[in-house]
Amino acid sequence: MTAREALRPGLRAAALTVLLAAGCARVEPPVIAFRGVRYEGGDSVQVELGLANPNRFAVELASVEYRLMADGETLGAGQRTERVRCAARDSVRAVFPLALDFGATMAAVLKGVKDTVTFGVEGEYRLKTPVGPYNGRFAEARGVNLLDELKAVLENAFGRGE
Numbered sequence: 001m002t003a004r005e006a007l008r009p010g011l012r013a014a015a016l017t018v019l020l021a022a023g024c025a026r027v028e029p030p031v032i033a034f035r036g037v038r039y040e041g042g043d044s045v046q047v048e049l050g051l052a053n054p055n056r057f058a059v060e061l062a063s064v065e066y067r068l069m070a071d072g073e074t075l076g077a078g079q080r081t082e083r084v085r086c087a088a089r090d091s092v093r094a095v096f097p098l099a100l101d102f103g104a105t106m107a108a109v110l111k112g113v114k115d116t117v118t119f120g121v122e123g124e125y126r127l128k129t130p131v132g133p134y135n136g137r138f139a140e141a142r143g144v145n146l147l148d149e150l151k152a153v154l155e156n157a158f159g160r161g162e
Helices: 003-024 100-112 147-159
Strands: 031-041 042-054 060-071 072-079 083-087 091-100 118-131 132-145
Touching: 003 147, 031 118, 031 132, 042 060, 042 083, 060 091, 060 132, 072 100, 072 118, 083 091
Parallel strands: none
Antiparallel strands: 031 042, 042 091, 060 072, 060 083, 060 118, 072 091, 118 132
């Protein structure tokens, strides 16, 4: 038996081990969180999302489609295909463009002025991972007290009025 023949069973076992390990690895869904909205002028709005990767390997957000909501009404939508890389067990923040639908926004405003409005972001994403592609959905919403927000904006602009 040659040295090459003696190594073959070991190489086969190593290759089988690698294939089994790759097959057993699974992608834990990332946590995508709504971080804020910034008005840029005209119909341009930037949505900031956070991506937390719980996996032992880096992932790439290959593409994402999303909608900004207020009390269940879609205010705008967007998509991003520029990749966002997130290291293993790390998190990143990224800004995503959003085309604001003024008609829907006005309809939501006219639907009823309330002290608190529930804003949210929902969408679908595609990840590129070492164990293959992964598709998922995300949704997050939170109530915002508009009177408190308006008061904070006015105090920042004009001072406390003391």
